[in-house]
Amino acid sequence: MTSPPPSNTTCTTEFYRDSATEELVCRHRSDPDNSQLSEDGDIILGGVFPFHGNWKDRQETYTNKPLPAECTSSIARSVRVALALSNDNKVVYETLETSCSRPAQVQAIIGEASSSPCMAIATVVGPFHITQISPFATCACLSDKSKYPSFLRTIPSDYYQSRALAQLVKHFGWTWVGAIRSNNDYGNYGMATFTETAQQLGICLEYSVAFIRTDPLSKLQNIIEIVKRSTSKVIVAFLSNMDMEVLIYELSQNNLTGYQWIGTEAWIVTSYIAEKDQYHMLDGAIGLSIPKAHVRGMKEFITDVKPLSSQNNNMLIEFWETLFNCKFNQTNSSPENLKQCTGQEDLTGVQNGFTDMSRMPIFNNVYKGVYAVAHALHKILDCKKTCNRLMQLDPFMILQGVKNITFKTKEGDEVYFNEDGDPPAKYEIINWQPTENGVVDFVTVGLYDASLPADKHLSLQNMTLTWAQRSSQVPVSVCSEKCFPGTHKVLQKGKPVCCYDCLRCAEGEISNTTDSITCVQCPPEFWSNDRRDVCVKKEAEFLSYEEMMGALLTAASLCGTFMTAVVAFIFFTYRKTPIVRANNSELSFLLLFSLTLCFLCSLTFMGRPSEWSCMLRHTAFGITFVLCMSCVLGKTVVVLMAFRASLPGSNVIRCFGSTQQRLSVLVFTLIQVVICVLWLTISPPFPFKNLKVVKDRIILECALGSPVGFWAVLGYIGLLAVFCFILAFLARKLPDNFNEAKFITFSMLIFCAVWLTFIPAYVSSPGKFSVAVEIFAILASSFGLLICIFVSKCYIMLLRPEKNTKKCMIRNKLTI
Known part of the structure; x- marks a missing residue:
């Protein structure tokens, strides 16, 4: 100028x-x-x-x-x-x-x-x-x-330019950048605002250095070494055009290429800066400039300057001598290679910073x-x-x-000043695109307008940009690679927030966005997939008929039911034989009926729990087993009464006849029915989704409702079993013709052993396995009663019929 x-x-x-x-x-x-x-x-x-x-x-x-x-x-x-x-x-x-x-x-x-x-x-x-x-x-x-x-x-104020530069850096995904600034008010204040905005946007500065063109060369060399050691590939240069000129020279001396430069309006559209970049180190640079404008007559005015019209104006004379590399008044001290200035040289053909219309x-x-x-x-x-x-x-x-x-x-253009004396902040986004003849073309690729809403401040045109080393791909400049969905960022100790490790989310947690800071816990009924990026509904787990364990238990239950039916058929077929009649056939058939119900009630524990199945399974189990224990207890008492009745002068058998046996079974069973009714009335069992036992699955089970009711039902069964076991144990050494008590003792021993081991196994088994343990206990105790009490009798009736006579039984003292 x-x-x-x-x-x-x-x-x-x-x-x-x-x-x-x-x-x-x-x-x-x-x-x-x-x-x-x-x-x-x-x-x-x-x-x-x-x-x-x-x-x-x-x-x-x-x-x-x-x-x-x-x-x-x-x-x-x-x-x-x-x-x-x-x-x-x-x-x-x-x-x-x-x-x-x-x-x-x-x-x-x-x-x-x-x-x-x-x-x-x-x-x-x-x-x-x-x-x-x-x-x-x-x-x-x-x-x-x-x-x-x-x-x-x-x-516009650099407050807006600094924020615009930070948003531009963020737009291209650069989170790890270096910064070089002029060591004056322009550079220091501008970089301070850029740094503050960059931190808000998640951008980290690997280094931020300052110099001014009059600094010693050693300081500039130190900056060059910092750039060489850095890992960031993007450099924000908040420099004046003269400082940038000095920096370019040092960069060329050290062959520092491959960096993506971000420039300010001070140098981004300065043509002589591009001319100084002989090694094309700044190719692909992108930055902000004042919107293009045209002042009518300005070019004509500049090219029409004639120094001879102002002979006393030293400024124009110096300008002309510098522009055309000549001298008006040659002296002995003037360099020999300088030509004589005429003052009529033509400015229209000169291409340099003085006539640069950019x-x-x-x-x-x-x-x-x-x-x-x-x-x-x-x-x-x-x-x-x-x-x-x-x-x-x-x-x-x-x-x-x-x-x-x-x-x-x-x-x-509208001209006005706000309360701070600043005009509206508008910038063009400029990209350095070298042409085939080596000249840099300053291409406008976007716009920044601070007067628009915040989300529309920055707008880039849909066009191809040139990047560092004339690449068409956007450079990557990050301290750590992106953390993809399924992982989250964990900061590296002693390093900026942009340097982190990507750790996989824990089980039950997900992250469905890139660079997630934390993982999100899935809702209670959901679980994370293998990639930890989506919460999927937990698989409902219950003991079903289709799976192997459920199929085996179902087969065992049906097998026990079939065996009980076969035994009942045999007893019915041989109902008039001594071995059946001598053993209170009425209690035997009632016991076989109750065992059939015991085998079948195990099936109610399988399948998806529902409100009715939960109430049925525990009450059916409790009532059928009490009915079974009542029959066994009746048979035990009959054995003891029969022994007492065989003694001289004893008339005790009349006190426990058929009527008393039926009445005792009815009373014992009604007590259990009353307990079950109270349980169902006060706090019945209900279907429950257990989310705590197994983390990745939902355990569908039947909650007890009232634990007191459950343990009252189970305890009453255990009480009858223990009482029956004691009576049978006391009768085990009676004469051989009354050795029915031995088989009852064995059956009760098995029954008690099964249910005593059931309690710790039931408590420690997770999910559907606890149901399987309960079914196994029902089947094992039922099979124990069936085998111990009835198999020996069936053996005699089917395979040793010669022993199934009153005479043989009396002779061999085998009243079974």
């Missing part, structure tokens, strides 16, 4: 006494620097723009007055320029009664282009309410109106700033018909007018 170098004017004045006139004189301490480009007018606007990119280092001796810095854009020079614009350079004669302070020379200042100089200028001119509008200072710190009340800008958005920002002041002045001076030129302009009035102005440019 054809801009004036900073003035050498300082901000202070000194009083001097003129010896000739004896008048008070206000003079500047140092020699004044006149503006490089200036023109008088009724209303004057000032401009402060950098012209040089670096400066010459000097070692001061502090013995003489330091010389002004040469070729510089330093902060101190920027402040001096601003003060020169605020106060003219003339010597002012004042009386003793007046001061040296006068109204500002300019009504507003456009500039500077960098954040740090803008902060310094705003600090100086802010107390005087002089409006300052920067076209390119983006530091978010300048939005603080308590520190910079008169500062405004026509470029920087038109910055020119447009200057255009907006100037017109914002113009519109504010137009409104203040009431220029609808004629301007009120007699009105005394006040800087504060102009500042308020600019803050409240809203207008549209000829290109249709």
